[in-house]
Amino acid sequence: MRKGICVAGNMIVDITYPIEGWPKQGELVHIHDGIARSTGGAVCNVVVDLAKLDGTLPLYALGKIGEDAEGDLILKVLGEYENIDTSNVVREGISAFTSVMADVKNKQRTFFTYLGANGRFTEDDIDWSNVNADIFHIGYILLLNALDQPDEEYGSRMARLLKHAQEHGLKTSIDVVSEASDRFKRLVPPALRYTDYCVINEYEAEQTTGVALRNADGMLLKENLPAALEAMKRMGVSTWAVIHCPEGGYGLDEQGRYVELGSLILPEDRIVGSVGAGDAFCAGVLYGAEQGWTLEKSIDLGIAAAATSLGDASATGGVTSAEEALKLFDVYRRRQA
Numbered sequence: 001m002r003k004g005i006c007v008a009g010n011m012i013v014d015i016t017y018p019i020e021g022w023p024k025q026g027e028l029v030h031i032h033d034g035i036a037r038s039t040g041g042a043v044c045n046v047v048v049d050l051a052k053l054d055g056t057l058p059l060y061a062l063g064k065i066g067e068d069a070e071g072d073l074i075l076k077v078l079g080e081y082e083n084i085d086t087s088n089v090v091r092e093g094i095s096a097f098t099s100v101m102a103d104v105k106n107k108q109r110t111f112f113t114y115l116g117a118n119g120r121f122t123e124d125d126i127d128w129s130n131v132n133a134d135i136f137h138i139g140y141i142l143l144l145n146a147l148d149q150p151d152e153e154y155g156s157r158m159a160r161l162l163k164h165a166q167e168h169g170l171k172t173s174i175d176v177v178s179e180a181s182d183r184f185k186r187l188v189p190p191a192l193r194y195t196d197y198c199v200i201n202e203y204e205a206e207q208t209t210g211v212a213l214r215n216a217d218g219m220l221l222k223e224n225l226p227a228a229l230e231a232m233k234r235m236g237v238s239t240w241a242v243i244h245c246p247e248g249g250y251g252l253d254e255q256g257r258y259v260e261l262g263s264l265i266l267p268e269d270r271i272v273g274s275v276g277a278g279d280a281f282c283a284g285v286l287y288g289a290e291q292g293w294t295l296e297k298s299i300d301l302g303i304a305a306a307a308t309s310l311g312d313a314s315a316t317g318g319v320t321s322a323e324e325a326l327k328l329f330d331v332y333r334r335r336q337a
Helices: 041-051 069-078 116-120 157-167 184-192 202-209 222-234 277-289 295-309 322-330
Strands: 005-009 012-019 037-038 061-062 094-105 108-114 133-143 169-175 197-201 241-246 248-252 258-263
Touching: 005 041, 005 277, 012 069, 037 041, 037 069, 041 061, 041 069, 041 133, 041 277, 041 295, 094 116, 108 222, 133 157, 133 184, 133 277, 157 169, 157 184, 169 184, 169 277, 184 202, 197 202, 197 277, 202 222, 222 241, 222 248, 222 258, 241 277, 241 295, 248 295, 258 295, 277 295, 277 322, 295 322
Parallel strands: 005 061, 005 133, 012 094, 133 169, 169 197, 197 241
Antiparallel strands: 012 037, 094 108, 241 248, 248 258
16 A cells, blocks of 8 residues: 655755845845755755654655765755655756845845756656655656656656656645746646646746736735636646645645635744745645645645744754644634635
8 A cells, every 4th residue: 555755856955145135136235144055945845844744654755966965965864864765866967056045134035046967857767666655746847957848748748757657556746936937837737637736836826827816016816716726626636726825825625625724923033934834835735635634634734834934944944743833723823814
């Protein structure tokens, strides 16, 4: 019987530079003390979050890293968790890395990334006979160059990979990077045809579906969320379509039932960084799916996991066990969804 979750795709080292305010083009801003190196990307973030949520859940990391110090760091971090299997990680060339400009004033981060080995990750790097999980999660679409290439039969190589994953008995899950481009409508819909669980943020959902989810003032258009989720389902998402944002988590389950849950209201001094919140939310939802929970309970764990993530500057440092995370609902009030 299959059990556990395989997380595939981006494996990145984040180099974080604290800055105070974002400069205009051509201007200078000082980098403060506190430069830090940490692992990032869909694989490193989500699989570590899952390991912290439940140290007994079988987990598999799958991707391509470099034969360098950054690759060594990734394997060292993942190796700290006994339930993460890294035997399917391929080493070749230079590891992907991201320079993260972290604004200490507004807590926002801006990313400059080098794809390196990640950009050459393909289905040829996967031995499906060694992937014994229940769920196969891959991210990020738009940040895996080889898999973002067109495919005559499936639309994209990512879509082909997801179809093959389903043929090998895996439930599939995807995530997308929040890229400023027009590639969403070309690359995401083909993948959704072979996706069982889709957990993305409101910007990615808007760019994929064409349904406006924020107005010109940045206010969430909550009344449009069901339409965006229904569009994701029409594109092929078979089980859960989920959208997350700072205001909360929203989804349609396998029966088409709409779920709307507000996020936790945290004190300002409890929020240290937001870099890993989306991946923590995704990990919470995937954990619930693997455990057979309802979508409502799974989104609540996603909200709680994201809240714990906000308490640390790194992508995964703040995440706790699922049991501890859910206790936050006894401490903090929920936003009006």
